[in-house]
Amino acid sequence: MTLTSGGAEIRFESVGVRYAATERPALDDVTFAVPSGALTVLVGPSGGGKTTLLRTVNRLVAPTAGRVLVDGTDVASVPLEELRRGIGYAIQAVGLFPHYTVAQNVAVVPSLLHWPPDEITRRVDELLRLVHLDPARYRNRYPRELSGGEAQRAGVARAIASKPRILLMDEPFGAVDAIVRRSLQQELLAICKSLGSTILFVTHDVDEALQLADRVVVLKDGRVEQHGSVLDVMLRPATGYVRDLFRADDVLRRLRILRVGDAMRAGEAGGAPQIDADEPLLHALERFLQGERRLSVCTQGVAAGVLDLDLLRAAVLP
Amino acid sequence: MSYIVQNGAEVGALAFDHILLVLTALAAALLVAAPIGVAAARKRYAAPLITLLGALYTIPSLALLAFLVPYTGLGFWTAVIVLAAYAQFILVRNIAAGFAGVPTAQIETARALGMNARQCFLQIELPFALPVAIGGIRIATVSMIAIATVAAYIGAQDLGTLIFNGLNEHYTQEILAGSIPAALLAILADGLLRTVERRAQRRIA
Numbered sequence: 001m002t003l004t005s006g007g008a009e010i011r012f013e014s015v016g017v018r019y020a021a022t023e024r025p026a027l028d029d030v031t032f033a034v035p036s037g038a039l040t041v042l043v044g045p046s047g048g049g050k051t052t053l054l055r056t057v058n059r060l061v062a063p064t065a066g067r068v069l070v071d072g073t074d075v076a077s078v079p080l081e082e083l084r085r086g087i088g089y090a091i092q093a094v095g096l097f098p099h100y101t102v103a104q105n106v107a108v109v110p111s112l113l114h115w116p117p118d119e120i121t122r123r124v125d126e127l128l129r130l131v132h133l134d135p136a137r138y139r140n141r142y143p144r145e146l147s148g149g150e151a152q153r154a155g156v157a158r159a160i161a162s163k164p165r166i167l168l169m170d171e172p173f174g175a176v177d178a179i180v181r182r183s184l185q186q187e188l189l190a191i192c193k194s195l196g197s198t199i200l201f202v203t204h205d206v207d208e209a210l211q212l213a214d215r216v217v218v219l220k221d222g223r224v225e226q227h228g229s230v231l232d233v234m235l236r237p238a239t240g241y242v243r244d245l246f247r248a249d250d251v252l253r254r255l256r257i258l259r260v261g262d263a264m265r266a267g268e269a270g271g272a273p274q275i276d277a278d279e280p281l282l283h284a285l286e287r288f289l290q291g292e293r294r295l296s297v298c299t300q301g302v303a304a305g306v307l308d309l310d311l312l313r314a315a316v317l318p
Numbered sequence: 319m320s321y322i323v324q325n326g327a328e329v330g331a332l333a334f335d336h337i338l339l340v341l342t343a344l345a346a347a348l349l350v351a352a353p354i355g356v357a358a359a360r361k362r363y364a365a366p367l368i369t370l371l372g373a374l375y376t377i378p379s380l381a382l383l384a385f386l387v388p389y390t391g392l393g394f395w396t397a398v399i400v401l402a403a404y405a406q407f408i409l410v411r412n413i414a415a416g417f418a419g420v421p422t423a424q425i426e427t428a429r430a431l432g433m434n435a436r437q438c439f440l441q442i443e444l445p446f447a448l449p450v451a452i453g454g455i456r457i458a459t460v461s462m463i464a465i466a467t468v469a470a471y472i473g474a475q476d477l478g479t480l481i482f483n484g485l486n487e488h489y490t491q492e493i494l495a496g497s498i499p500a501a502l503l504a505i506l507a508d509g510l511l512r513t514v515e516r517r518a519q520r521r522i523a
């Protein structure tokens with residue numbers, strides 16, 4: 001089952017946006033690249049420019065300076081509808097069209113792309129199952145007949161329906177209450193990640209997003225405060241703001257957020273018990289406290305490295 | 319009531335003419351009002367335009383009829399023009415309000431998903447604008463049913479014909495035979511269109 005055609009690389013080159021000539025710019029000389037297939041999380045204070053940056057990719061906002069490249073092509077040179085049909089977009093609140101059923105909502109982009117009807121039907125069912133909405137129960141419901149969480153699931157299904165190479169998500173779970181959001185966000189992001197699309201994700205829930213992020217971009221006052229891996233922003237915050245945002249001084253937080261893969265060293269640990277590279281370091285510490293001395297780190301079942309208490313300590317107390 | 323009972327066929331035929339006149343006028347009015355209303359929802363000149371149509375609305379119907387007769391003659395089509403002209407204000411105002419009230423987030427989402435302007439208009443904006451627009455059609459229809467009785471004065475055949483005949487002959491029964499069915503028609507149209515309006519409203523709730 002191929003769900004996407006792989007992710008596209010997004011490159012921001014000196015992007016500036018001024019909504020009004022008099023105001024300070026919403027974005028100012030933003031330059032960074034989002035690697036193909038990676039999940040990049042955008043964080044920062046309200047008004048920092050996150051939404052604006054996201055919208056320059058699908059041209060809901062046109063940069064007043066610089067340019068945005070997708071796989072090396074300036075988005076400004078791609079026909080507008082063609083560009084947008086290839087980019088999934090999920091936002092908070094509204095999103096779903098109230099006069100369309102769940103199935104019709106999910107089918108919007110495939111229909112615009114003139115997929116054959118039976119292929120659309122098959123695809124809709126496949127997507128609903130993917131986001132854990134039983135097609136038989138939910139296909140013909142209207143958005144008003146869904147809970148907040150179910151609506152967000154349907155919204156994500158619609159965003160990924162046409163196998164987009166890029167997925168833009170602007171606080172898509174912001175409307176759901178905090179407890180549900182945590183698990184929903186984690187679950188749906190994991191699904192989206194598994195599709196291979198390049199994901200730009202805006203959130204206020206720093207902790208949860210960090211657990212899945214490949215890259216983190218901190219935007220403040222329209223400028224990039226820091227761009228790096230989770231390890232970078234946690235252990236080497238570029239500014240005081242970044243340190244405060246991630247409360248990077250807190251060792252327990254580091255244990256919860258940094259992953260086994262961040263601390264391991266390459267090599268073989270023949271016979272040692274296994275642990276997955278994506279698990280938080282806290283799980284590894286638990287194992288060490290239970291008496292393990294060394295763990296064999298694996299990614300998708302394949303041995304990738306070794307972790308012991310010294311390596312763990314070096315990662316959280318640099 | 320005896321007049322209605324004795325002349326049932328005649329009253330029925332005139333009621334049918336009445337409905338035909340109003341429906342024709344409504345269709346003509348919509349043909350003009352729809353594009354103006356849609357344009358007015360987006361453009362700056364909406365407010366002065368609606369004021370102008372509002373002024374047209376305040377001209378007494380009889381005066382407007384008398385004014386048109388030298389140009390368009392007596393009868394059905396003059397009545398259609400006058401009724402359609404009256405409906406403009408209400409229709410344009412409500413159609414414009416309907417389209418102006420479409421949530422911008424819905425439009426933006428539709429565009430972001432890759433709908434072009436036409437697809438967005440037909441699939442998203444229209445369903446959202448419909449309830450308010452239908453509200454305008456309802457009010458316009460009810461007023462047209464009433465004004466259509468006056469149009470009998472310039473020779474249009476409808477329930478107003480009975481009223482004017484009755485007035486000339488001081489025959490109350492005949493006046494009632496024209497006005498009661500006209501009132502019933504108005505109530506019926508109002509109820510019917512209210513139902514349609516509610517349906518359209520529920521769709522987008």
Ligand SMILES: Nc1ncnc2c1ncn2[C@@H]1O[C@H](COP(=O)(O)OP(=O)(O)OP(=O)(O)O)[C@@H](O)[C@H]1O
Nearest residue numbers: 019020025026044045046047048049050051052053
């Ligand atoms: N359409 C607009 N017209 C004028 N100014 C705007 C517009 N949209 C955003 N801005 C301004 O641009 C700046 C950045 O806004 P943006 O929405 O990108 O911030 P954000 O990081 O997404 O904030 P939040 O976390 O609150 O969603 C803000 O100062 C905002 O007031």
Ligand SMILES: [Mg+2]
Nearest residue numbers: 050051052170
């Ligand atoms: Mg925002």
